[in-house]
Amino acid sequence: MELARRRTGASIDLPGGLRVHNEYGALCFSRETGKTPEPETGTEPGRATGKAPMSPGLIFSDFPREKGVEIPKNQYTKWFDYDKIKDTLSVRYRAPGDYFMLSSGGRKTLKAFMIDEKIPREQRDRILLLAEGSHILWIVGYRISEYYKVTDDTEHILQVRLEGGNTHG
Numbered sequence: 001m002e003l004a005r006r007r008t009g010a011s012i013d014l015p016g017g018l019r020v021h022n023e024y025g026a027l028c029f030s031r032e033t034g035k036t037p038e039p040e041t042g043t044e045p046g047r048a049t050g051k052a053p054m055s056p057g058l059i060f061s062d063f064p065r066e067k068g069v070e071i072p073k074n075q076y077t078k079w080f081d082y083d084k085i086k087d088t089l090s091v092r093y094r095a096p097g098d099y100f101m102l103s104s105g106g107r108k109t110l111k112a113f114m115i116d117e118k119i120p121r122e123q124r125d126r127i128l129l130l131a132e133g134s135h136i137l138w139i140v141g142y143r144i145s146e147y148y149k150v151t152d153d154t155e156h157i158l159q160v161r162l163e164g165g166n167t168h169g
Contacts, residue, residue: 009121023120057163058091058130058140065154078138080148082156087132093125100136100145110136117142130160 003012003022011021062082071079098110114124128140138144140162150157 021120021122023122024118058128059161059163061159061161063157063159065150065157071150071157075141077159077161078144079150080137080144080158080160081150081154082158083154084148085132085137085158089137090131092129092131094127094129095134097134098129098131098136099134100139100143101147103146110139113139113142 003010003020006022008022008024011019013019094110094114099107100110100113101107110129114127119127127142129136130138130140135147136145137148138160
């Protein structure tokens with residue numbers, strides 16, 4: 001019970017490999033494996049190359065924008081303005097300095113976003129990111145950068161779909 005009164009992220013190890021940690025006032029029990037998933041290098045079609053885990057994967061495709069066709073909303077498929085992408089994309093986990101753009105024109109660090117969304121510290125290193133350098137296009141399962149959103153001026157669209165994105169995102 002003392003752990004529940006401590007700060008978020010505090011944890012204790014119990015016998016039998018059991019770990020209890022405080023996630024924003026909730027006590028979470030888990031078996032500790034001691035390993036963070038290691039990304040593997042993979043190659044995707046087009047300009048999208050980089051580090052990606054074996055599963056789930058991201059599937060990339062690009063196509064010209066059809067005027068008058070509205071871009072749907074979907075948690076597991078995102079559409080980006082392909083013309084704004086100038087460098088190689090990577091699928092990776094977080095790194096210091098990562099950021100995304102807000103609708104106000106400002107930027108927000110990935111670290112601040114994860115704290116504001118109350119994403120447990122233990123999960124932050126397992127969230128996939130689609131990035132161009134330090135600029136995050138998509139925090140997979142959460143949100144995309146306003147900078148890369150499809151607009152009326154978009155000529156080419158990059159579609160990225162999370163394979164197996166039925167229940168987790």
